[in-house]
Amino acid sequence: MSLKNLSVTNKTHNLINRTLKNTKLKNLFLRFSKNLNLNSSFAVGVSGGPDSLALAYLCKVYALKFGIKQKFYIVDHKLRSNSTKEAQHVKKLLKKNSIEAQILTWRGVKPKSNIQARAREKRYDLITKECKKNNIKHIIIGHHLEDKLENFIIRLTRGSGLRGLVSFNKKSSISDIIIERPLLNFKKNELVFIASHVFKDFISDPSNENQDFKRVRIRNFLKNLSLEGFDQNKFNKTIENLSHSNTAINELVEKNILINSYYSRKRKIIYLNKEFFNQSNEIKFRSLSKCIKDLGANYYFARGNKILRIIDLINANKTFKTSLGGCIIKKTNNTVIINKEFR
Known part of the structure; x- marks a missing residue:
């Protein structure tokens, strides 16, 4: 050596x-x-x-x-x-x-x-x-x-x-x-x-x-x-208990995304079917938010009021096109399509 x-x-x-x-x-x-x-x-x-x-x-x-x-x-x-x-x-x-x-x-x-x-x-x-x-x-x-x-x-x-x-x-x-x-x-x-x-x-x-x-x-x-x-330790314990509840919700979100969406990695597009939005408010809110965050490769989730605005547009059952978090979101018929926005 x-x-x-x-x-x-x-x-x-x-x-x-x-x-x-x-x-x-x-x-x-x-x-x-x-x-x-x-x-x-x-x-x-x-x-x-x-x-x-x-x-x-x-x-x-x-x-x-x-x-x-x-x-x-x-x-x-x-x-x-x-x-x-x-x-x-x-x-x-x-x-x-x-x-x-x-x-x-x-x-x-x-x-x-x-x-x-x-x-x-x-x-x-x-x-x-x-x-x-x-x-x-x-x-x-x-x-x-x-x-x-x-x-x-x-x-x-x-x-x-x-x-x-x-x-x-x-x-x-x-x-x-x-x-x-x-x-x-x-x-x-x-x-x-x-x-x-x-x-x-x-x-x-x-x-x-x-x-x-x-x-x-x-x-x-x-x-x-x-x-x-x-007492920091008790405060931390409270946050940990809340985290367990959050984890349970996230599991339902992952299940919704897995069953009711299709991701084309090659084209950088996510397709969301009608059943994707036939979930509780929290599940569909988080599911859409996560899809936009992941496809847009963002560290932070988009602001909640902007996600809610898109959900309102979807519920209105009309064709639309908008952008958020580095993605283009549009609805045609019963499908919501999320494209990565390239600038």
Whole structure:
């Protein structure tokens, strides 16, 4: 074995040994390993905050232990003047711990409104494109328990239905790639411990303190609730119970789509028969919403009021043609046809 290969092997052994020697780190890794339970190649999105650095470390140890190929991506959004410098710093932090990362840059005009949501969409877009190049089917991201609770409250303030309230599942998908969230039962302070213990440093995003962002205001609201004895674990249990109900509904949705639709992959067209819409309101709403999301290869579902408008058009029993979520939806006779919109 060459000296170079021996050096790499030693670093690998040190990485695993460091985890196993520290009892707290070892227990956190065992929890993570059980949550992930993945045996195929994966990509990891790393921002440089304590959550994503902890995720990167846990993923690296997991990949080494089980012999799985992995990729690590840092997205430079170029939304702040020092973003490129920060991305390079994160890349160096990772490299010191035998984690090789690639920086993906968001080029072009930046949005002036809804910045966080647009940045999140672009991050997924850049990473999924790299995954397709490398034939990777799984992206692992660092959403944790507090993120899950924040998302629930945000959706509650928007009047979301059951699906929206429990939208932070351990698994979701975008463009035929599975999004994995193995940290959803990890608390923020546990991830800060990992990042501090392993990397000794992490990036603090100033936008996390900006009260102009709704997510930040919700985060501070939850912090104040914790001072009043707010029990995160019980809240999480409530969300999990709601998730079970949501899963049962999703099974009926999948059955409806399987039996009452036909998907032509070659032509990128979905045909929906009359029986597709002879279901309960929730089932036909979700079924149509999912077809549009999947065919349009969108990360988010289309807004509920727009889906309802299309259902009203279908119920009116008239021929129509409209567009939504990167798809063309039209009705002829008793069939609804959804085409992928190519621009």
